[in-house]
Amino acid sequence: MTNIDSVVLERAIVHKVGNPTRGEALKLSANPLTLNDEIVRGLLTRYFLGPFNENEQFHFTHISDLGMNEVYHYVSEMFDNPKNFTLQSIQLAQFLYSKSTHAKVKEGELYVVQFSNVPFGTEYIEAIGIFKSETKETFLKVFPHGESWEVIAEDGIDINKLDKGCLVFKKNREEGYVVCVADNTNKQNDAHYWVNEFLQVTRSANSYHYTDAALGMCKLFISNELAEKFDVNKSDQIDMLNRSMEYFKTKDEFKLNEFAEEVLHHPEVIDSFTQYKQTYEVARQVTIEDEFDIHLSAVKKQERVFKSVLKLDKNFHVYIHGRKDLIEKGYDEMTGKHFYKLYFDQES
Template sequence: MINLFNTHIASLSIHRVGNKSKNEAVLLSSEPYKTDDELTPLLKEFFLKPFRDKEETYYRFSHEADLEFHELYSIVSEIFEDPETIHEQSKKITKHLFDQSMHPHIKSGEVYIAYLENMQIDNEKVNGIGIFKSELKQDFLQFSEKENQLEAFLQHGVSLNRLDKGCLIFNSKKEEGYKILSVDSNRYDARYWLESFLGVDAFEDDNFFTKKYLKFCQDFAKDVVLPAEDKKQEVLFMNRAVNHFAKNDTFEESAFMNEVMDNPDLIPEFRHYKSEMAPKYSIEDLTTFPIANTAVTAARKKIKNVIHLDTNIQIKLDFINAESAEKFVEKGWDEEKQMYYYLVYFNKEQKS
């Protein structure tokens, strides 16, 4: 879990990178950018807001041979060893980004490279490096007053409401490739930022495994539980699965199956589905791991608990009080109408 509230921009360098395939240039500033008390908080919000609003999915630098051959990893390591060199190192980072800007769809833009202090990750205070890029420009009106006349003129610039691309590299887990967060608002070339420039893959930590296993359960519910039973049982299965994760600190697959698999006939189906689909979720040999509460909370928000009927009626099941669906909702078949029905028991209607 990250906390960026007290993060301080200790150093900032701004460069411009063009599209190399279009013979556009790269502009490297000779000196770090001198911020002031008015601009600094605006830039901090511009850089960091997307990461506060985003689900935490960590990456790490990765190289098929060895991390020492990873260009960006080496540059970042040198910065963390000597933060005073960040401006010169920021030029290397910008040149590296320029070298990856070969696809005709890649847009030119400004590159901001910041040394960030007092970041908090996993309850530990660390420093970090931010690499951000603005690509899309917007027209806006500027005004000036001359005597008793207000003059308007058009300007073209970057909106501080939207960061196009960015990453935060935390000085944590160096031996594993550092912990990294990334955002990319303009997905016209998804490989450009993550693969070509950053050269990262998923950081397989507690959050990663929790999220992946819950996604696996969600797909099992949709692909196996729903066809074998019905939508109600699909929703209830996921409710039991999420609740199991929520109340335990450590995941044990045997305990999970004993508690969550309400229908014993589905246990072999679960094992078969995992053996077939596990590589897709990177959980081939995963049977125990610490549970990340943030991933459980995020998964709960995404799980749909509504039964949509072809008669234009919806039944919403309460995830918090799922036992109500077991006790007070019944499914049946009406011979006369040749239709399924849901029977719902209640004492009185609640005021909304």
């Protein structure tokens, strides 16, 4: 998150949550932290809130009744009755402990935090944060010893790397609140317990979600599917990636048919893209509308991973930004090697 200077950390409590299948304990705190040092409060606020992208929004769900979502229930109690903060944080820790049975779930500290004056659009509202630190780093501590200095190693938390987090804004309660989620460990297929088992949240269907998902789908289609089904070289793929990004950067609204005609051109490629979209939505469990407003923050995020680099062995990297007609690929029978011709007016 940005613009967090206004945020006030009202109270925080820490519980130790282990993995019950390894015999690790659940150690509960009886009282919130004593945070009299303003520097520590500021460091904790940045540690907790810094990793979140407020545009990537989720909401709590439940298969039968939203009120039966445990985290939703405990957070609601905190908003309604701040005096029960410690009790509800214990309930959260106990519930997380019951969900921490996967072999790769690590023991760690669970922080439950109440914030006020958190920026949300044009407002400043309350929020409850739930964070877990699992990864320990080794730090060197230098201290005076008589007339000399000594160095020791200590294990601690890197305040620049939040492992897991959830920030619940006091907004849209009936729809499951507005929730932001961070999960920077276990990103593969091993322990998605934080999002699916513990929080039970799903992405909110908004313009940011649609834009982000559509660009991700386009990148995978062009990088993988297109090369498998059609006779295209790497420079053709890069050119199509560039045209895709240019479409999203210059249009206010995405229209599937318009995108297909302006970027994909060929009917057989368009048909393949349409089929791929259906497969992608099922595999990723997302829905991408045929028309939606384009969100520029999602475009900027995806632009960082849209690579326009043509790598030729280990000798050359060619950055292609446009004008596919100025690139020509060929094969030299004398050397038995492929080549590219690049046409330009001047070098700089």
